[in-house]
Amino acid sequence: MKVETFFFKPTAAVPNSKLPVLIYRDIISGSPKEFEAKLRANGWVPDWYSNMGLYPKHHFHSDAHELIGFTSGAQSGVLGGAGGMEVSLKEGDVVVLPAGVAHLGLAVSEDLRAVGAYPMGFGVHDFRLCDEAEFSAALESVLRVPLPPMDPFYGVTGPLPKLWSKPPV
Known part of the structure; x- marks a missing residue:
């Protein structure tokens, strides 16, 4: 299994995070229902379904970590803000x-299907469109979001708890 990690520094409008973005390549196998069952078993709750995937405006969530799984199709996107x-x-x-x-x-392929999930007990209530005037309040909220206890695929022994337990300073 290969997990890619990417770090993004804050900008004037986006807190980003000391925690890395994780991309699991070719991790979904079987049906979308089996994928969702695995997420639930590891404390990540599927919350939304879309043929749009990543929302088509720069944005972030200050109150939850987010998982987006691609069950069909393809998409390009930008991470870290403008x-x-x-x-x-x-x-x-x-x-x-x-x-x-x-x-x-x-860009989104015609057959794109995506599933969004959040750690148990969390969901997006705070959808931010990268407004510099909101940076301080958003950063305060981001810093209060707890680390999820389990990797969405491998539970407590998976890469997410290891990679997120000691982020670089």
């Missing part, structure tokens, strides 16, 4: 975004 890093995501891939990390959806 001037961030372009990524390509395809069927079988999952991106886990720490609270505060901006993301933007670009």
Whole structure:
């Protein structure tokens, strides 16, 4: 299993995070229902379904970490806010975004299907469109979001708890 990690520094409008964005490549196998069952078993609750994938405006969530799984199709997007890093995501891939990390959806294939999930007990209530005037309040909220206890696929022994337990300073 390969998990890619990417770090994004704060900008004037986006807190981003000291925690890395995680991209699990080709992690989804079997049916979407089996994928969702695995998430639930590891404390990540599927919350939304979309043929849009990453929302088509730069935004972030200050009150929850977010997982987006691609059960079919492909999409390109930008992580980290304006001037961030372009990524390509395809069927079988999952991106886990720490609270505060901006993301933007670009090109979408016609057959795209995505599932969004959050750690148990959390969901997005705070959808921010990267407004510099909101930075301080958003950062305060981001810093209060607890680390999830389990990796969405491998539980307590998976890469997420290890990679997020000691982020760089």
